[in-house]
Amino acid sequence: MQFIDGGVTAPKGFTANGMLCKIKESSTKNDLALIFSEKLCNAAGVFTQNKVKAESVKLTKENIANGKAQAVIANSGNANACTGEQGAKVARKMASLAADVLGINSGDVIVYSTGVIGKQLPVEKIEKNIQSLKDGLSKEGHKEARTAIMTTDTHYKECAVQTVIGGKTVRIGAMAKGSGMIHINMGTMLSVMTTDCAISSQMLENALRKSVAGTYNCVSIDGDTSTNDSLTILANGMAGNDEITCEGEDFEIFYEALNAINTQMAKKIAGDGEGATKLIECNVSGAKDVETARGLAKAVISSSLAKAAIFGSDANFGRFLCAMGYSGFDFSPEKTSITFESAENSMRTGATDFIGEQKGKRTSLKVFENGVPLDFDEALAKKVLQEAEIKINIECKDGTACGTAWGCDLTYEYVKINGDYRT
Amino acid sequence: MQFIDGGVTAPKGFTANGMLCKIKESSTKNDLALIFSEKLCNAAGVFTQNKVKAESVKLTKENIANGKAQAVIANSGNANACTGEQGAKVARKMASLAADVLGINSGDVIVYSTGVIGKQLPVEKIEKNIQSLKDGLSKEGHKEARTAIMTTDTHYKECAVQTVIGGKTVRIGAMAKGSGMIHINMGTMLSVMTTDCAISSQMLENALRKSVAGTYNCVSIDGDTSTNDSLTILANGMAGNDEITCEGEDFEIFYEALNAINTQMAKKIAGDGEGATKLIECNVSGAKDVETARGLAKAVISSSLAKAAIFGSDANFGRFLCAMGYSGFDFSPEKTSITFESAENSMRTGATDFIGEQKGKRTSLKVFENGVPLDFDEALAKKVLQEAEIKINIECKDGTACGTAWGCDLTYEYVKINGDYRT
Known part of the structure; x- marks a missing residue:
């Protein structure tokens, strides 16, 4: 297993992009990201245990329940949490905007939001920019996407590894945000993982839950468990290995690689806690x-x-x-x-x-x-x-x-x- | 029921004093206090639920187990916590030093310590000063005692009330410290209450436990439950009312007065949290x-x-x-x-x-x-x-x-x- 460059687009078949669409009027950095797999993926996720869940989290849990997903749309500048019925509509609108330009089902879109709680999200700004966001999808686009999910983060957090499973090279990539309201319980503020490994959504979920307990869930910045914690992984199977459907040697190799990424990401989030010097x-x-x-x-x-x-x-x-x-x-x-x-x-x-x-x-x-x-x-x-x-x-x-x-x-x-x- | 002046010496038969004996070499304010009742008191206490307990807390729990006490010796500048066998000896020595000059049993002395954790307490400084501390006991001495237990507190915290029980005027007084390491669970950093009410130690404990749940235990400064939280009350019976030994009208009046003090003290501790402006x-x-x-x-x-x-x-x-x-x-x-x-x-x-x-x-x-x-x-x-x-x-x-x-x-x-x- 070795660390490689490329973040969420390191695995085969994944592209990404990010841009500034001023969700928060004063923002001067990217605040909208899109990640896309050319093939439908097996998917799994773990989410905040906060009783108050963002509308984006509620929708993503619903969309990922069938173990399938193909794209992620994510914004910073507004958490879409404590926003009632209007907030629920906004989350659905974000999924359908992404689905329309990508030509996929809106039920296969993962929606992430992060930022201030208790303000309505101006979804019309996303509508105005979604086409150019999609048009810019590329292998290099992880560099635009990784900054688009940052809030008070001073560094982006991304990581990728590759390993060999059943004779095939398999890659896993990740990007995350951290900084404040971090006392992780079942996911992280926001983290997207991608892999070209062929693995069932059940085994993806098993790997994720086991790894998260000793990595993301062992990070605390300020004791505040966010309303928006989400960690999802998309596996498009394009590495060409035999699909992992049970425990065994292949699963162990995959788990080791996944856990290495999660350990690095946990340290990156902790070390870049809001205001942290150490x-x-x-x-x-x-x-x-x-x-x-x-x-x-x-x-x-x-x-x-x-x-x-x-x-x-x-x-x-x-x-x-x-x-x-x-x-x-x-x-x-x-x-x-x-x-x-x-x-x-x-x-x-x-x-x-x-x-x-x-x-x-x-x-x-x-x-x-x-x-x-x-x-x-x-x-x-x-x-x-x-x-x-x-x-x-x-x-x-x-x-x-x-x-x-x-x-x-x-x-x-x-x-x-x-x-x-x-x- | 009305608020009155005088703190812990407001009830009949109680005197107090405080002085500077430089427990911490750099200290320039009082750091040693003594409170004394001329009659043996019924007593009750509630203490920290932290698994790591200061040596002073361990000894005080032991000394108060029989429901009796007559004096309190308290120091700031050193918490006498995580100090092992030597720390246990120091706590016992503090009790016996106070008992000797007061002419009472060392088992009737309550010992309080607050300050840094994990340093040995220089008890010889207390030994050198105990006689003059005792000689200065007076009704006015609550003013010296209340500052001696402060650490990073910017204000002293004291309070007293009087009420009428069975035709007799009864008084309750208190002094406390707060400021940091405050996320109270079963007592407070340090609080001493005194009363001249005649009341059994069992009913004292009932009143204390019921009141603490909605007052002290509802305060948090920083989420850190101290190793030294202690709240004790001494009742010397000198008000002359019929002893309260069960629930009923007299107990209700006493409880109302006690709870009024605890509510005020809880607010004083919260409002004077370390660095607090609000x-x-x-x-x-x-x-x-x-x-x-x-x-x-x-x-x-x-x-x-x-x-x-x-x-x-x-x-x-x-x-x-x-x-x-x-x-x-x-x-x-x-x-x-x-x-x-x-x-x-x-x-x-x-x-x-x-x-x-x-x-x-x-x-x-x-x-x-x-x-x-x-x-x-x-x-x-x-x-x-x-x-x-x-x-x-x-x-x-x-x-x-x-x-x-x-x-x-x-x-x-x-x-x-x-x-x-x-x-």
Whole structure:
């Protein structure tokens, strides 16, 4: 398995495009995207567990229920959530506009929306632009599509891999947005995955659900689970492998590739949290089961106090223990140890952030051992915590299970971004 | 029932004192407090549900288990949490130091600690100062004690009421600290209540548990449930009323007075959250039961995004609906309405913040009705949201139950305070 370029258009048969149509009047960047497969795809999706669901999410769940889809239309600038009957009509209109220009069924269109909640979406702007959006579909178009779904994101997030299944080269691509209102529960803010692998929609869904639990669902930026979280995957089968319809070696290879993408995307979303200056990775080991390990790790990276401490490069590990204590998951404080770890020059470099190996010397510093604070070097701790990617390694000695969660620091910039998002 | 001056020393037979003993070397304000009743008291307490409990909390739970107590020793500057066996010794030493100078049993001493987690508490500083702390006990001493438990609080929090039970005047007083790591679950950061009412420890505990559920436990500053939350009440019986040992009219009067204090203290803690510029009160009505109403209200005031929006005076009510949606509590988005309300000149004026009636004209503005966003006046919304006390009134139409929760906005200052608490 290897990482390749190309995002959602890396797999055979997929094209994409994006453009600015000013869903939000003040917008100056792309805000409408279209992704198209020349063949009808098997499809699966996972969606927000928020009781309040965007109209786009409701429609997409309906459209994908038969395990088939062929296109994705996505907008930023308006979430089409809490918009009542009119919002439902707008979501259906978006699907039929895309279907008409593509010459496909509107029931095979996935609709994504992201942006402000509780405002009606000006669908006439999409109507005016849909033909030129369609006319611009291309292999290079992933570059236009990936920015069209961004809101407060500072980097686009895309990723693609290829692997070999049954002698055939198979590719999987993805693009996502993140940033704010991220405390993922069953999908992500918005993520589209594509693959040319031949695989049944049931096996696609199995792979997605298993992978999401340890990747997207282990990310928290601010504890707010969005109304719009959606992750869907379209498989057009054009790689020519024998269709994967059950567990086995082929499924394992596909799963490994899919999970590698999802892990990278989870880190990209966490590292580009609203206002974030640092990616925080919390690794819990020695927990009694995987759910506990992930739950404890997620509590740590979700704590406002822990996040603010990391922002200030303050080795205030007591806040991690406090968060673990109220998480509702079981552990023994008196057997717990905590180590900080970072690598020199773990710089954030544009959209390729946090992929691959870190450069520079790794430093680790134990601050708490078997329930007792250690008399550590605070100057060294400060240095370790000033890097852009911080690992918090927590050893529990209650069992053998491990889990990882990703988050970011809490900064002035987060407050600024969310204190006046509309203006 | 009426509000009176005097805090914890308002009831008969109670004296208090506070002083600076530099638990944290850099401290310049009082950090050690003592409260004493000349008679042994019936006592009850509620404590943090965090699995990680401070050593002071563990000892206090043990000491109060017999329903009796006579004194409280409290320090700020160090939480004595995650400090292992040495921390347990320190807590016991604090109790015995207080007991020795007061001439009482160390098992009748309540110990409170608050401050940084995971550092050993320098108990020798308490030992050096305990005699002069005791010598200064007085009726006026509540003024020294109330500041000694503050950490990042900008105002002290105290309150007292008097009422008449069985022909006798009965008083209840309280002091508390709040500010950060506040997402109360079963007590508050630190709160001491005193009363001269004659009441059994069982009935004290009943009153406390019932009141806490709708007051302290409905406050959130940052979603972090502290390791040190403790609320205890000491009743010395010196008012001379017939002891309250069962439900009935006397208990109701006592409960009403106790609950009035707890409501005020909850608002004081929320309004003085770390970095807060505004008190947010969320009132949910028409819910199917009280637990649901409180759960929905607490989700709204706990959301980082909702809090940041209020900081920016942004009427982004979609974030409230989003928070209600992931709260785990039931409601029907399509039947929900939301109104903002504030009063002109709802100024924060020192320690008496938010007590009594607001001055100025009340303005209310409906922004969402029966699941549909209204086309409201954004300039007026901005004006309403610029006041220092904001009410968010949410109508559910699922039943008749009501619930209220209190919180504060998320500001640059919160990040600053917690990004480098130690320095």
